[in-house]
Amino acid sequence: MGRFVVGIESTAHTFSVAVASREGKILSDVREVYRPPVGSGIHPYLASLSHVKAAPRVLRDALLTSGVGEGDIDAVAYSMGPGLGPCLRVGAVVARSLALSLAKPIVPVNHAIGHIELGCLLTGTADPLVLLVSGGHSMVVAFSYGRWRVMGETLDLTLGQLLDQFGRHAGLSSPCGVQVEGAASKSSRYVPLPYTVKGNDVSFSGILTTAKRLLDGGERFEDICFSIQETAFAMMVEVTERALAFTGKKEVMIVGGVAANRRLSRMMEFMTRRHSASFHVVPPRFSGDCGSQIAWTGHLAHSKGVTTSVEEASTRQSWRLDQVDVPWRE
Amino acid sequence: MRSRAGEGGTRVVYRGAEADLLRGRWCGLDAVFKFRRPFIYRLKVLDDAIRRQRTAREAEMIHDAKRSGAHTPFLYFVDMGKALIVMQWVNGRRLKETVSSLSSEGLEHVFAELGGEVARLHASGIMHGDLTTSNILLDYDNKGSSNNNELTLIDFGLALRTTRLEDRAVDLRLVKETLTGAHSEVASKAYAALLEGYRGEVGPGEVRAVTRQVAEIERRGRYARVE
Numbered sequence: 001m002g003r004f005v006v007g008i009e010s011t012a013h014t015f016s017v018a019v020a021s022r023e024g025k026i027l028s029d030v031r032e033v034y035r036p037p038v039g040s041g042i043h044p045y046l047a048s049l050s051h052v053k054a055a056p057r058v059l060r061d062a063l064l065t066s067g068v069g070e071g072d073i074d075a076v077a078y079s080m081g082p083g084l085g086p087c088l089r090v091g092a093v094v095a096r097s098l099a100l101s102l103a104k105p106i107v108p109v110n111h112a113i114g115h116i117e118l119g120c121l122l123t124g125t126a127d128p129l130v131l132l133v134s135g136g137h138s139m140v141v142a143f144s145y146g147r148w149r150v151m152g153e154t155l156d157l158t159l160g161q162l163l164d165q166f167g168r169h170a171g172l173s174s175p176c177g178v179q180v181e182g183a184a185s186k187s188s189r190y191v192p193l194p195y196t197v198k199g200n201d202v203s204f205s206g207i208l209t210t211a212k213r214l215l216d217g218g219e220r221f222e223d224i225c226f227s228i229q230e231t232a233f234a235m236m237v238e239v240t241e242r243a244l245a246f247t248g249k250k251e252v253m254i255v256g257g258v259a260a261n262r263r264l265s266r267m268m269e270f271m272t273r274r275h276s277a278s279f280h281v282v283p284p285r286f287s288g289d290c291g292s293q294i295a296w297t298g299h300l301a302h303s304k305g306v307t308t309s310v311e312e313a314s315t316r317q318s319w320r321l322d323q324v325d326v327p328w329r330e
Numbered sequence: 331m332r333s334r335a336g337e338g339g340t341r342v343v344y345r346g347a348e349a350d351l352l353r354g355r356w357c358g359l360d361a362v363f364k365f366r367r368p369f370i371y372r373l374k375v376l377d378d379a380i381r382r383q384r385t386a387r388e389a390e391m392i393h394d395a396k397r398s399g400a401h402t403p404f405l406y407f408v409d410m411g412k413a414l415i416v417m418q419w420v421n422g423r424r425l426k427e428t429v430s431s432l433s434s435e436g437l438e439h440v441f442a443e444l445g446g447e448v449a450r451l452h453a454s455g456i457m458h459g460d461l462t463t464s465n466i467l468l469d470y471d472n473k474g475s476s477n478n479n480e481l482t483l484i485d486f487g488l489a490l491r492t493t494r495l496e497d498r499a500v501d502l503r504l505v506k507e508t509l510t511g512a513h514s515e516v517a518s519k520a521y522a523a524l525l526e527g528y529r530g531e532v533g534p535g536e537v538r539a540v541t542r543q544v545a546e547i548e549r550r551g552r553y554a555r556v557e
Contacts, residue, residue: 082553137552142511149511155550190375199460199488199504200511234372238347245347246426246464246512267371318555322510 002074004066005302006098007295008059010091011083011111012135013042013175015051017059017094018291019066020299022074024121027066029292030058038173041164048086055094062291070102075307077298080108081316082136088315096310105307107298112137112321113148114293115282119255121296123280129249131240131268134256134288135160135175138202138236140243141321143329148321151243152200159258162204162232169212170221180225181261187226191219195231200242202235233264241271253280259287300328346464348384348487356406356416364388366413366487381413384487389415391456391489398454400447401482420482422467429463429513429520437516438523440468440479445527447481448501453532457497459488462508499543502528506544 004027009016013036018029032054034047078095081088099106115137116130129151130141138160139153157165160177167176191214194206211224244252252272254265265281272279286292304327340354340363352363366381368374389408396402407416425440432440444466451458458465465485490497505524509517529537548554 139552144512145514147514149514150507151511152507154552155547158552190373192376195376195380197488198500199462200507201504230373230376234369234376237371238369242347242462245345246462270371271369318553320551320553320555 002072002104004068004072005074005107005295005299006063006076007109007114007291007293007298008076008078008091008095008098009111009114009289009291009294010051010087010094011079011081011289012087013047014289015054015058015087015090016289016291017062018295019062019068020292020295022299022303024296026292026295027068028062029286029290030062030065031290032058036174039168039171041168041174042084044084044086047084048090051087051090055090059094059098073102073104075099075105075107075298075302076102077107077109077294077302078313079111079114079294080314081111081319083111083315083317085315085317088317092313092315096313099313100310105302106310106313107302107306108308108313109294109297109301110319110321110324111289111293113324113326114297115255116141116148116253116321117297117300118286118290118293119253119280119282122283122286123253125251125253125278125280127249128251128253128280129240129244129247129277131236131252131254131259132256133159133236133254133258133264135164137256138204138258140200140240142243142247142249143326146325146327146329148324148326150320150322151247152202152239155198155201155203157204157208159204159232159236160256162208162228163258165208166211166215166224166228170215175257177258177261180228181263183222184225184229184263187220187222189220189223189226190230191223191227193227193231195235197235197238200239202232202239204232204235207232229261229263233261233267236264237267237271240268241275244272244275244277249277251278251280253282255282255287257288260284304328353419359406360419361406361416362403362419364415364417382410385410385413385415387489388485388487391486391491392417394454394491395451395456395458395483395486395489398456399450400456401480402486403482403484420467420469420484422469422480422482424464425466425468425481426463426512428468429516434519436479437520438526440481441520441523442527442530443479443481444505445524445529446531447483448505448524449528449531451483452498452501455491455493457490457492457501458483458486459490459501460485461501461505463513495539495543496547498540499547502540503544503547 016031034050404418
């Protein structure tokens with residue numbers, strides 16, 4: 001009888017394998033992160049090569065450190081999408097091979113839903129309004145009628161892309177979120193940037209264009225970082241507040257790579273207080289992409305009979321979370 | 331339900347995401363005081379600018395919208411410094427709260443009406459910018475007759491004067507997003523009725539152009555499947 005699910009994540013820069021128990025204990029979570037050269041972003045093909053090289057070691061380490069035997073494994077879950085095609089395919093190949101060799105079912109997992117479910121597990125939230133902010137997503141979602149529903153999102157760049165692309169323009173190496181946050185904390189001088197809220201949605205492209213131009217024009221890097229954070233985060237918190245007032249949810253949770261930014265979570269916390277909602281941030285170690293989000297969500301899906309065949313276990317680069325039925329939530 | 335507050339006496343009737351609404355009297359008229367409160371999470375210089383700008387925008391656009399033939403509250407007073415607008419009190423409930431209790435016929439009627447309202451705004455070069463079901467009041471007829479379901483559009487803080495097709499499409503897409511996000515059980519029916527009402531006002535060619543642009547915006551969405 002199995003009791004554990006193996007999760008494989010490979011949507012973008014991170015290749016990771018984790019083992020989670022049915023009770024929600026993370027037994028292992030091993031990762032290898034592809035780092036692009038200074039000034040450039042993720043090259044999908046080069047990232048996938050890095051994943052191919054890392055896969056055998058990461059898989060072996062994750063299985064060994066978990067201490068779980070083959071017979072204890074329920075299923076093999078993997079990130080089916082959304083993400084970068086070449087990267088996704090590495091994860092799918094590893095998942096199919098592992099499932100075939102262990103003769104276990106394969107469970108396809110939507111990466112974004114993985115972030116949310118792992119966040120709920122680790123923060124103990126039941127039915128939160130979720131702010132998902134990363135390199136791939138910037139959206140506010142709430143669960144209703146069997147699916148996660150998008151209550152607002154970016155119309156162009158994500159927060160992660162905004163911080164990364166500006167950082168790279170300034171000569172940093174991706175991901176730049178931590179460095180931008182560090183620089184921002186050294187300034188309190190606000191340089192006006194376009195504040196673009198369209199109903200429930202936001203647009204960050206104007207901020208990026210203006211910020212680059214200001215930097216080229218000689219404005220201080222620290223001041224621009226400060227201003228980017230203050231503007232972009234306030235926009236995101238504003239649409240989250242709108243969704244909170246609209247849905248009347250009692251919990252707010254922030255997940256995804258940018259959840260690690262302390263200024264953003266402070267702003268969110270101020271906002272939630274006024275609505276008497278509880279506020280939760282996914283622990284930093286699990287805010288970015290990791291196998292745990294896939295292993296745990298894989299378990300939830302598998303418990304409701306969500307599996308696929310080896311032949312069907314392909315990838316979906318474009319796969320919005322609001323297209324996914326979620327039978328394990330009421 | 332009716333407040334008995336005296337002249338100038340007010341009480342909070344609603345705390346929204348952006349503003350507090352107080353009900354009271356203004357020069358003898360039943361009025362709502364809309365106060366855009368400061369956001370403590372936002373940098374003060376940024377917050378002051380946004381609240382001031384949206385207050386001015388809302389006052390201006392409510393007035394312009396009325397001229398286009400759309401139903402909006404009458405404006406009584408504006409104080410930009412305080413980010414305060416005093417306007418006509420409208421007896422009604424937010425569409426958000428009434429959608430689920432509407433009959434199938436009532437739903438179609440209300441959303442067709444809404445489509446007509448939005449089309450009139452668009453035809454006169456105004457984009458509402460915030461068309462969620464929270465920002466549409468439905469004059470509720472207790473007798474259950476759907477014929478008297480009159481709509482009032484509120485919350486013009488994000489409105490724009492524009493003639494771009496893109497902006498008209500952004501308006502409709504937001505209605506669609508709100509419907510699928512918060513009223514998924516009736517979303518497709520309500521949206522179809524809305525387009526029907528929109529068509530009645532501006533004709534089939536314009537509807538085709540706007541819906542094509544809505545699809546274009548959706549395709550731009552992250553991880554949307556390209557068809």
